[in-house]
Amino acid sequence: MLAYNPLIMAGIVLITVGILYTLVSARAGVVLAGLGTVAAGVFLFTIVPNPLNPIAFFFNGLLVLCGLWMVAVGARGDGVER
Numbered sequence: 001m002l003a004y005n006p007l008i009m010a011g012i013v014l015i016t017v018g019i020l021y022t023l024v025s026a027r028a029g030v031v032l033a034g035l036g037t038v039a040a041g042v043f044l045f046t047i048v049p050n051p052l053n054p055i056a057f058f059f060n061g062l063l064v065l066c067g068l069w070m071v072a073v074g075a076r077g078d079g080v081e082r
Contacts, residue, residue, distance in 0.1 A: 007046065011039035027074045034070025041067055 014036030022029030041063035048056045 007043040030074035037067030
């Protein structure tokens with residue numbers, strides 16, 4: 001069994017809180033879920049035996065990039081809150 005790693009626990013909590021917080025503020029919820037996704041991607045980079053394997057690098061890097069994109073979209077201040 002995999003030991004509890006603070007990075008994956010932070011990712012789980014941030015994604016969960018982000019999904020729930022979307023009911024209050026969509027932008028803040030997306031930012032929180034994006035930060036959780038980045039944390040999960042970084043966690044996967046730390047547990048993969050060979051993180052520079054092209055397949056592992058592609059999929060874990062894609063997870064990190066999607067999380068950063070979520071943070072960028074959520075943090076973009078266009079001044080309209082729906």
